[in-house]
Amino acid sequence: MRADIRIAWVLTRGSERREWWRISLTALGALAATAFALGAVTIAAVPGQVSIPYAHGLLDQPGQRSGVVLTLLLLLIPVLGFLGQCARIGAVHRHRRMAAMRLTGASPAQVRRIAAVESSFASLPGSVAAFVAFAALLAAVGHVPPPAAWLGFAAVVLAVPVAAALVGVFALRRVVASPLDQVRRTGSDRGRRAPFGFLLGAALSSAAGLLVILPTSIRSAAFPLLVLALVFLTGAGAIWAAGATAAFLGRRLTRGARHPAVLIAAARLAHDPWAAARTHAALLLVTVVGVGFVGIRAVLIADLRSSGPLARNMAFYTTGIDLAGAAVLVALAISLCGLAVGTAESLATRRKGLAVQAAAGVPRTVLARAALLETALPLAPALLLAGTGGAAVYLLYAGIVGTGPVPLLPLLVPLAVYAACLLAAATTLPLLRRVTHPAELRFS
Numbered sequence: 001m002r003a004d005i006r007i008a009w010v011l012t013r014g015s016e017r018r019e020w021w022r023i024s025l026t027a028l029g030a031l032a033a034t035a036f037a038l039g040a041v042t043i044a045a046v047p048g049q050v051s052i053p054y055a056h057g058l059l060d061q062p063g064q065r066s067g068v069v070l071t072l073l074l075l076l077i078p079v080l081g082f083l084g085q086c087a088r089i090g091a092v093h094r095h096r097r098m099a100a101m102r103l104t105g106a107s108p109a110q111v112r113r114i115a116a117v118e119s120s121f122a123s124l125p126g127s128v129a130a131f132v133a134f135a136a137l138l139a140a141v142g143h144v145p146p147p148a149a150w151l152g153f154a155a156v157v158l159a160v161p162v163a164a165a166l167v168g169v170f171a172l173r174r175v176v177a178s179p180l181d182q183v184r185r186t187g188s189d190r191g192r193r194a195p196f197g198f199l200l201g202a203a204l205s206s207a208a209g210l211l212v213i214l215p216t217s218i219r220s221a222a223f224p225l226l227v228l229a230l231v232f233l234t235g236a237g238a239i240w241a242a243g244a245t246a247a248f249l250g251r252r253l254t255r256g257a258r259h260p261a262v263l264i265a266a267a268r269l270a271h272d273p274w275a276a277a278r279t280h281a282a283l284l285l286v287t288v289v290g291v292g293f294v295g296i297r298a299v300l301i302a303d304l305r306s307s308g309p310l311a312r313n314m315a316f317y318t319t320g321i322d323l324a325g326a327a328v329l330v331a332l333a334i335s336l337c338g339l340a341v342g343t344a345e346s347l348a349t350r351r352k353g354l355a356v357q358a359a360a361g362v363p364r365t366v367l368a369r370a371a372l373l374e375t376a377l378p379l380a381p382a383l384l385l386a387g388t389g390g391a392a393v394y395l396l397y398a399g400i401v402g403t404g405p406v407p408l409l410p411l412l413v414p415l416a417v418y419a420a421c422l423l424a425a426a427t428t429l430p431l432l433r434r435v436t437h438p439a440e441l442r443f444s
Contacts, residue, residue, distance in 0.1 A: 030123030034130035087168035116168030234389025247273035279342030291390025351435035387414035
């Protein structure tokens with residue numbers, strides 16, 4: 001392992017100029033993860049009941065601070081997914097180095113470890129920069145954390161690069177580099193797990209139906225657990241739907257497509273149908289949470305305004321709700337960045353084939369449409385399922401609260417997310433000019 005770390009350090013120092021954008025993205029993800037974790041440590045270190053002149057008293061009580069800490073920790077999930085995408089694109093972008101290491105005797109597992117350790121080295125500057133900025137912010141506001149908090153800060157700064165390496169190992173677990181300058185992914189057929197998902201979904205739907213007819217006290221106690229189960233089950237189902245749809249459309253459209261862009265996209269989906277599921281995983285979970293949050297926010301605010309005593313302190317409640325909404329937006333932005341990185345990784349992986357297609361006369365506009373279709377086709381049914389799960393969450397909450405008409409605005413959230421996903425995928429299209437350059441034919 002020591003030799004792997006030394007090789008990773010040498011490769012990081014010797015990175016080419018075109019590889020620094022990948023290192024910058026990894027450092028940016030590490031900066032975000034460190035900032036969220038440092039904020040959670042700072043808030044968790046505040047003892048007892050205090051008076052904090054921020055957020056309209058939302059941070060004064062220990063129970064309320066625990067909710068804020070939990071929200072910050074949940075934001076680490078899309079950030080870690082983003083770091084995993086950066087690790088993938090880093091490994092594939094340097095596939096010639098990986099092939100050279102295989103020729104010198106390195107095993108596939110060793111190559112994956114080296115690529116993962118490179119992610120930790122790239123993330124270390126980001127975590128250190130986040131700590132410096134956070135310490136400056138604490139000094140500016142005049143807050144002096146206790147000594148235990150500073151130990152937590154040091155642990156976070158060191159833990160983020162380690163977590164980046166572990167996420168990189170997990171993300172690259174199916175990446176195989178051959179000595180013949182090829183990179184591929186291997187995996188099992190995940191479609192066999194579908195019956196278990198359907199059974200679990202049926203059980204959860206039955207539990208939701210029983211929850212509606214139970215007494216109010218039991219419903220209020222079981223509602224958080226059911227919401228958590230609905231979010232994760234719907235997210236898992238949406239991820240499975242993305243992969244299954246990609247496999248189905250890839251097979252069908254490959255046989256009957258008439259437009260060249262559709263044919264290229266279908267061939268890509270049929271070749272690796274679960275690439276969409278890997279890329280869209282965090283995004284689909286955020287969509288479920290986003291739809292549910294927008295609906296619950298509308299129902300909750302309507303309920304607060306209809307109650308006299310609580311309506312007098314609306315700023316306290318709206319501040320907490322808006323902070324939760326800001327967390328959802330931040331998670332969505334990070335997930336969209338992960339989608340863009342995943343699309344760039346797909347183009348970088350296939351740059352030999354794309355260069356051959358461009359040299360054979362395929363217009364770059366056709367390749368650009370095919371790249372967008374690879375995102376649009378499997379994502380549409382997955383977002384539909386994610387929106388359905390989020391709608392089930394807030395409809396269940398509206399049934400428990402028993403307020404007036406149910407809001408329909410949250411149903412537009414999946415459409416907005418779908419448009420944002422297409423825009424995020426479109427930001428990587430300028431990369432086509434580089435990957436279709438005739439110089440890539442020298443390595444095909």
